Amino acid sequence: MSELLTLDEVDRDGAIRETMDAIADDSRAGFLKKSMLATGGIVGGGALLAAMASPAQAATANDVSILNFALTLEYLEAEFYTEAVAMGALSGEVLDFARIVAQHERAHVAFLKKALGTAAVPKPSFNFRGTTENQAKFKATAQVLEDTGVKAYAGQAPLIDSNAILAAALSIHSIEARHASWIRHINGVPPAPNAFDPAATKQRILAAVAATKFITGTPAMTASGGSPAFTG
Amino acid sequence: MAVPALLALAFVVFVAVAYGQEPQAPGAGAVVLPAIPAASGESAASALAGSETVGPQPLSNPNGVSRFMAVLEPVDARAQPGGARIVARLSTRTPEGTTNVVLALARVEREGKLWIKVRLPVLPNNTTGWIRRESLGGYNTVNTHLVVSTRTLTATLYRFRKAVFSARVGIGQSRWPTPTGRFYIRNKLTRYSSPVYGPLAFGTSARSAVLTDWPAGGFVGIHGTNQPRLIPGRISHGCIRLRNADILRLAQLMPPGTPLTIV
Numbered sequence: 145m146s147e148l149l150t151l152d153e154v155d156r157d158g159a160i161r162e163t164m165d166a167i168a169d170d171s172r173a174g175f176l177k178k179s180m181l182a183t184g185g186i187v188g189g190g191a192l193l194a195a196m197a198s199p200a201q202a203a204t205a206n207d208v209s210i211l212n213f214a215l216t217l218e219y220l221e222a223e224f225y226t227e228a229v230a231m232g233a234l235s236g237e238v239l240d241f242a243r244i245v246a247q248h249e250r251a252h253v254a255f256l257k258k259a260l261g262t263a264a265v266p267k268p269s270f271n272f273r274g275t276t277e278n279q280a281k282f283k284a285t286a287q288v289l290e291d292t293g294v295k296a297y298a299g300q301a302p303l304i305d306s307n308a309i310l311a312a313a314l315s316i317h318s319i320e321a322r323h324a325s326w327i328r329h330i331n332g333v334p335p336a337p338n339a340f341d342p343a344a345t346k347q348r349i350l351a352a353v354a355a356t357k358f359i360t361g362t363p364a365m366t367a368s369g370g371s372p373a374f375t376g
Numbered sequence: 377m378a379v380p381a382l383l384a385l386a387f388v389v390f391v392a393v394a395y396g397q398e399p400q401a402p403g404a405g406a407v408v409l410p411a412i413p414a415a416s417g418e419s420a421a422s423a424l425a426g427s428e429t430v431g432p433q434p435l436s437n438p439n440g441v442s443r444f445m446a447v448l449e450p451v452d453a454r455a456q457p458g459g460a461r462i463v464a465r466l467s468t469r470t471p472e473g474t475t476n477v478v479l480a481l482a483r484v485e486r487e488g489k490l491w492i493k494v495r496l497p498v499l500p501n502n503t504t505g506w507i508r509r510e511s512l513g514g515y516n517t518v519n520t521h522l523v524v525s526t527r528t529l530t531a532t533l534y535r536f537r538k539a540v541f542s543a544r545v546g547i548g549q550s551r552w553p554t555p556t557g558r559f560y561i562r563n564k565l566t567r568y569s570s571p572v573y574g575p576l577a578f579g580t581s582a583r584s585a586v587l588t589d590w591p592a593g594g595f596v597g598i599h600g601t602n603q604p605r606l607i608p609g610r611i612s613h614g615c616i617r618l619r620n621a622d623i624l625r626l627a628q629l630m631p632p633g634t635p636l637t638i639v
Binding site: 231270272273277362369370375 | 433444473483516552564566568570573577584587591596612613614632
């Protein structure tokens with residue numbers, strides 16, 4: 145058995161598939177089913193999927209804000225791992241880690257974007273400043289990002305209004321914690337150093353993200369007005 | 377082998393050599409194109425990460441994913457990673473006021489420093505150089521490739537290897553030839569005052585080798601026209617002109633940063 149549980153391994157009696165089929169006429173539910181199947185790994189049960197079928201429709205402004213905060217962090221993580229795999233600087237267990245986590249983070253992005261619908265914040269541009277292009281820098285950065293992600297979800301969980309959204313957030317939170325333990329193990333540091341993890345506020349997390357300078361502006365490659373000076 | 381097939385083969389070999397790939401041998405009566413990496417995600421990543429050599433890792437493939445980066449600070453491009461010879465000096469803005477970007481061709485780590493091989497918007501055309509990673513912004517990806525044939529007077533846009541746009545063009549007159557080689561799209565301009573360029577113009581990294589005293593350096597544009605009846609033809613000072621409807625259609629499909637090959 146692979147380290148990741150597949151839908152077939154978890155859903156031996158077909159209960160999850162039945163649940164998803166029952167709600168498949170809902171577009172978000174259809175997306176959830178597709179995204180879970182497409183990623184090859186599964187993190188929750190059918191009841192959770194049903195509960196999160198259309199969170200943004202009933203979400204409070206507070207919950208939309210929290211989901212968008214989570215989406216921003218997931219954009220960053222997904223892009224970081226995807227780019228790290230593409231750059232070709234990783235090898236061995238680090239590359240295996242990056243490939244699988246990239247898949248998870250892209251699934252988180254897809255999940256949150258679909259849940260938020262038109263309320264989703266757009267993806268920013270990123271400059272990872274060489275941390276995706278060197279294995280040692282990647283390992284150190286990945287640990288910081290995962291530890292930060294765990295603290296971020298823990299900090300927001302008590303503030304979430306909807307139980308359905310809370311359940312979904314917790315299902316992502318535990319995966320981020322697994323990522324954190326995994327990269328900590330790779331880095332040779334204690335995977336679970338404490339009995340209790342401290343949470344962090346949104347402000348602290350955003351300050352930490354800003355300090356990385358990973359989120360940047362998009363190159364301004366269009367202009368209007370004036371007159372071109374091309375050779376004509 | 378028929379003439380069209382020979383021309384197609386010549387183009388494939390040209391592109392393969394231009395981008396540092398080994399041209400693949402054709403089978404009997406067939407032209408074998410290079411493999412195509414996927415658009416994004418793991419498949420593309422695996423394709424780009426496939427070579428486990430200590431040499432430069434490729435960053436762009438005109439048949440698949442290409443990457444471009446913003447110039448963050450005035451910087452010298454050098455002939456080799458860490459080398460002393462300066463081949464170009466780059467600023468952060470183009471003459472049109474947009475962010476100056478370079479097409480990223482490869483990356484390598486030398487003595488703990490990351491270097492990026494880039495295509496440069498300088499004369500002589502087709503010049504490449506190495507820039508320190510920290511002077512460049514993040515990687516931006518495109519999966520398009522514009523090919524302009526000065527023989528058939530046609531511009532064709534490919535997404536991966538599939539043609540998604542084609543139109544006839546006007547190119548430079550014989551005394552002001554459109555330069556051939558490998559370039560990229562630097563920017564997109566609209567709502568300007570000159571009708572000569574039609575409704576929209578793309579700036580490219582190509583420069584006229586003849587009109588070196590042209591304002592702003594003689595960069596070659598790809599733009600519309602106020603004389604559509606002259607297209608197709610050898611009519612310009614080096615720019616690539618399209619009918620206005622065609623340039624507007626192209627603008628819907630081609631993002632700045634797209635690699636440009638002129639053959």
